[in-house]
Amino acid sequence: MDAHVPDDDGAADRFRTGLRALGGNGLIIGIGVDLVDTKRVRVLLDRYGERFAQRVFTERERGYCRNERRRHECLGGRFAAKEAALKAIGTGLSHGIAWKDVELISGESQPPRIQWHRRAAEIAESRGMKSCHVTITHDGDMAVAVVILEGDPA
Template identity: 40%
Template sequence: MIAHGIDLVDCDRIDKMLSRHETRFLKRVFTPDEQAYCAKAKNRVERLAGRFAAKEAVLKLIGMGWREKIAWTDVEVVNDAMGKPEVVLSGQVRDIAEQMGIERVSLSITHAANLAIASAVALGTSS
């Protein structure tokens, strides 16, 4: 293990963002595939909140924040054939991860009591 990041998101916060700036918020934060995956679910807000938390957790594990002008979409959450969430990195986030020796990120997301939490663990060989 190289690093760990964790984040907790109040689903109401995501719901408010959707109410105020849905199109802009979705386009800025989520890839088209993430948007499509969440749109088809009854628990859309919870899924979006979980992915938001996952993106934050990944940035924490590489020691970066959104203030560094990193694109939210450089961290994408996809699901494997069994439904397990996986992280796909691109752009500046991928470059930083490679410099750190991160080969993959193990991700877990859960929802409870109007909260979403994500835990991300960086695996690989530290540089």
């Protein structure tokens, strides 16, 4: 039995065209999704304070969330993005990657983006990554992040 399903309706071509219109090249090489209960982040911040934040988040990430009234939600979204990014490159927190090797950068009037550092950057490049898309959403005490990597398979 042939497991290949022909693309009779052209949906795959339309999808690739849509990704190209958004600045992508249409070849997805990794997808990661993560869900975080931000109350757990609040518990960690209460228990370990800045020691936890400094171990997991870059100075820029901590600075972005520093003045947030609900700081644990802001950091929880970033934690979800880091986890989703590590799933997208296929390593999780292994292969010598540290939490701060994956950084979520947010700017005014700019969509969030992942900045890869050190070992995570090496692995992402070796996997053929050309671009990375990230989105985060919050609902109540939950934060969800999705990361899509595009590129040329290595």
